[in-house]
Amino acid sequence: MKKLMLVSVVIITMLFTSQMNEILAQSGAIDKKVDSLLAIMTLEEKIGQMNQYSSFWNPTGPIPEGSNEQMRYNHIKSGLVGSMLNVYGVENVRAVQEIAVNETRLGIPIIFGLDVVHGHRTVFPIPLAESASWDMEAIESAARYAAVEASAAGVNWTFAPMVDISRDARWGRVMEGAGEDPYLGSKIAMARVKGFQGDDLSKPNTIAATAKHLAGYGFPEAGKDYNSVDVSHSILYNVILPPFKASLDADVKSVMNAFNSLNGVPATASHFLQRDILKEDWDFQGFVLSDWASGLEMIDHGYARDLKHVAELSVIAGSDMDMESLAYVQHLEELVESGTVEMHIIDDAVRRILRVKYELGLFEDPYKYCDLQREKELIYHPDHLEAALEMAKKSIVLLKNNNDLLPLNKKQQNIAVIGALAADKNSPLGNWRIGSEDSTAISVLEGLDKYTNDYKYVKGPDFVMEETFFHSHVNINQTDTNGFAEAIQTAKNAEVVIMVLGEHGFQTGEGRSRAHIGLPGLQQELLEAVYEVNQNIVLVLMNGRPLTITWADEHIPSILETWQLGSQSGNAIAAVLFGDYNPGGKLPMTFPRSVGQIPIYYNHFSTGRPVSHNSVFWSHYTDETNSPLYPFGYGLSYTEFEYANLSLDTTNNEAIKVMVDVTNVGDVAGEEVVQLYIQDEVASLVRPVKELKGFDKINLRPGESKEVTFTLTDQELGFYNNEGEYLVEPGKFNVMVGTNSADVLKTSFIKK
Numbered sequence: 001m002k003k004l005m006l007v008s009v010v011i012i013t014m015l016f017t018s019q020m021n022e023i024l025a026q027s028g029a030i031d032k033k034v035d036s037l038l039a040i041m042t043l044e045e046k047i048g049q050m051n052q053y054s055s056f057w058n059p060t061g062p063i064p065e066g067s068n069e070q071m072r073y074n075h076i077k078s079g080l081v082g083s084m085l086n087v088y089g090v091e092n093v094r095a096v097q098e099i100a101v102n103e104t105r106l107g108i109p110i111i112f113g114l115d116v117v118h119g120h121r122t123v124f125p126i127p128l129a130e131s132a133s134w135d136m137e138a139i140e141s142a143a144r145y146a147a148v149e150a151s152a153a154g155v156n157w158t159f160a161p162m163v164d165i166s167r168d169a170r171w172g173r174v175m176e177g178a179g180e181d182p183y184l185g186s187k188i189a190m191a192r193v194k195g196f197q198g199d200d201l202s203k204p205n206t207i208a209a210t211a212k213h214l215a216g217y218g219f220p221e222a223g224k225d226y227n228s229v230d231v232s233h234s235i236l237y238n239v240i241l242p243p244f245k246a247s248l249d250a251d252v253k254s255v256m257n258a259f260n261s262l263n264g265v266p267a268t269a270s271h272f273l274q275r276d277i278l279k280e281d282w283d284f285q286g287f288v289l290s291d292w293a294s295g296l297e298m299i300d301h302g303y304a305r306d307l308k309h310v311a312e313l314s315v316i317a318g319s320d321m322d323m324e325s326l327a328y329v330q331h332l333e334e335l336v337e338s339g340t341v342e343m344h345i346i347d348d349a350v351r352r353i354l355r356v357k358y359e360l361g362l363f364e365d366p367y368k369y370c371d372l373q374r375e376k377e378l379i380y381h382p383d384h385l386e387a388a389l390e391m392a393k394k395s396i397v398l399l400k401n402n403n404d405l406l407p408l409n410k411k412q413q414n415i416a417v418i419g420a421l422a423a424d425k426n427s428p429l430g431n432w433r434i435g436s437e438d439s440t441a442i443s444v445l446e447g448l449d450k451y452t453n454d455y456k457y458v459k460g461p462d463f464v465m466e467e468t469f470f471h472s473h474v475n476i477n478q479t480d481t482n483g484f485a486e487a488i489q490t491a492k493n494a495e496v497v498i499m500v501l502g503e504h505g506f507q508t509g510e511g512r513s514r515a516h517i518g519l520p521g522l523q524q525e526l527l528e529a530v531y532e533v534n535q536n537i538v539l540v541l542m543n544g545r546p547l548t549i550t551w552a553d554e555h556i557p558s559i560l561e562t563w564q565l566g567s568q569s570g571n572a573i574a575a576v577l578f579g580d581y582n583p584g585g586k587l588p589m590t591f592p593r594s595v596g597q598i599p600i601y602y603n604h605f606s607t608g609r610p611v612s613h614n615s616v617f618w619s620h621y622t623d624e625t626n627s628p629l630y631p632f633g634y635g636l637s638y639t640e641f642e643y644a645n646l647s648l649d650t651t652n653n654e655a656i657k658v659m660v661d662v663t664n665v666g667d668v669a670g671e672e673v674v675q676l677y678i679q680d681e682v683a684s685l686v687r688p689v690k691e692l693k694g695f696d697k698i699n700l701r702p703g704e705s706k707e708v709t710f711t712l713t714d715q716e717l718g719f720y721n722n723e724g725e726y727l728v729e730p731g732k733f734n735v736m737v738g739t740n741s742a743d744v745l746k747t748s749f750i751k752k
């Protein structure tokens with residue numbers, strides 16, 4: 001009997017193997033191939049495709065109880081794993097892929113995902129920094145280089161871009177996004193998706209992208225990561241969803257859901273988000289991935305009774321692949337067999353996943369991303385480092401420059417450089433750079449070395465006592481003032497002081513919300529102490545979020561926002577400090593004066609009491625002004641730009657032309673981001689006081705003028721009502737064009 005069973009298993013296996021080969025030999029459309037494969041898959045094999053595990057050696061979330069390495073290995077071997085995350089490097093990927101391809105019945109290749117967020121081994125600036133460039137070509141190409149390196153290291157899918165709009169600088173993950181604006185955020189989402197996916201997903205150097213986190217994750221209450229989210233439909237449709245839609249327009253292959261709930265429903269169980277909007281209204285053909293154990297967490301949310309309930313709720317709502325909850329692999333089979341979950345739901349999910357695997361070309365060659373030679377050649381390729389340098393320069397924002405203290409003269413003597421971050425080679429890599437090697441950034445000191453040796457470096461008090469990525473927040477020195485005396489003494493004798501201060505790279509990112517967003521540790525005290533003895537200070541800020549640097553803005557003559565700029569950080573900063581590069585970055589997120597102002601953002605609604613009328617009864621604080629420290633879109637240059645002659649051509653009401661003249665009135669060439677805002681003055685639903693609807697980055701020589709033209713169509717003039725319908729209403733529109741969201745020329749027209 002046993003023998004008979006064995007023979008029949010062998011025959012069936014042979015049959016399937018030959019069927020498999022036949023399928024692979026088919027040259028028909030991908031959908032046909034997917035259907036043929038689906039037809040021979042068992043329920044268990046289908047569920048396997050919907051299951052994703054992390055490697056044990058680099059987890060990016062808590063490993064669920066009861067899970068261990070052996071179990072994962074066994075599951076891969078028995079076809080119960082369709083995808084792995086956090087496995088990278090050609091040898092590692094090949095080893096896992098071999099198990100899937102050679103040891104499972106159907107040999108379906110695994111898709112390998114990783115958070116390739118801003119580069120892989122070569123690290124580009126954090127996404128918030130890149131967003132400050134407002135340079136879509138550069139942003140797209142940064143994602144392209146990241147894909148080239150990651151794919152050379154075996155990875156074929158990134159969990160990026162994070163397209164969550166956020167208005168709260170306390171939230172640690174603002175470093176990973178494009179800032180506060182849905183228009184800029186949509187353009188950047190598109191650029192990043194295009195960069196990762198390239199023009200042909202089947203090429204070995206392109207990877208599938210993921211728009212995440214659907215939806216509302218960037219609006220956690222009080223900026224605390226994983227906290228409750230409470231947003232209106234107006235915010236959802238007009239602010240949160242547009243970058244997701246833009247990602248779809250760029251053909252993004254996957255969407256990740258979110259940890260938060262929306263109107264009482266955890267995103268992973270949200271039929272409304274995943275099916276109604278994403279898959280039906282927007283006709284999304286890719287697949288939805290849960291966030292790390294976001295299914296399992298529905299038990300803690302108080303929404304699911306147990307893991308079986310998790311599986312039922314998630315799959316019915318449209319979450320196609322389960323990352324690290326173990327819900328599908330443990331419970332979907334029984335749910336289907338009992339009729340609770342219908343088979344077509346499983347088939348639809350698996351079809352979506354297999355389609356992407358086919359599009360990537362994994363069936364043709366499961367090892368197409370596993371070429372050791374390619375990995376060797378492409379990691380840290382000089383072109384990538386060059387591109388990372390260019391991107392880093394473009395990301396820098398000049399916040400203040402009194403008396404033209406910057407750029408420094410190349411012959412500048414007697415410079416004091418102060419601050420632990422100046423020598424740091426790790427922190428500038430920022431967070432979310434899993435594929436990178438620690439301490440590989442060019443430090444500020446190394447950058448300066450290329451320009452001068454006439455500086456004295458004093459670290460000052462220690463900044464960080466301990467840094468670990470996974471378990472703890474960075475341990476910042478709050479008490480040990482050793483190093484103050486030397487810093488003060490050195491500053492006293494210097495002609496100019498460069499102070500490099502800010503946040504450590506691991507103070508932002510997932511799980512790194514901060515309630516106080518000033519300079520951490522003793523840095524503010526150090527800054528003030530140095531200022532006492534020498535006011536000629538250039539403050540070089542390194543941070544992953546807007547900071548409340550109000551004192552610095554009042555006292556320090558020059559402030560340069562350099563974020564966390566990645567591998568080439570110090571080279572880019574030195575080039576700007578010494579004037580070899582004229583900074584042209586503009587803030588993608590408002591800088592508050594104090595935490596109490598948060599959420600503070602430029603595209604707010606008008607209240608019924610926007611002005612004072614000489615009474616206390618208006619919308620304001622009694623102890624803080626309403627205005628931000630630096631508005632959205634703000635950034636200076638070593639030259640100046642003058643705006644004039646804002647005019648409109650309304651001949652064609654469907655395509656209104658907006659013209660403005662911009663002149664470089666300074667002495668050096670420079671780049672300017674010309675920004676167009678509109679306001680729908682009276683509408684059937686209250687509209688923001690202004691909304692970005694266009695921008696153009698131009699380069700002008702000294703004395704040169706350029707007429708910049710924008711076109712306003714229904715695409716720019718409408719908005720979503722609370723039912724998600726797009727409306728364009730006639731009436732008066734204000735049009736504003738300027739150098740940032742607060743400093744604009746204004747005109748208006750009537751839309752018929």
Ligand code: NOJ
Nearest residue numbers: 060061115159212291292
């Ligand atoms: C949790 C994060 O929220 C998500 O963005 C990331 O892709 C996964 N962990 C995997 O690392």
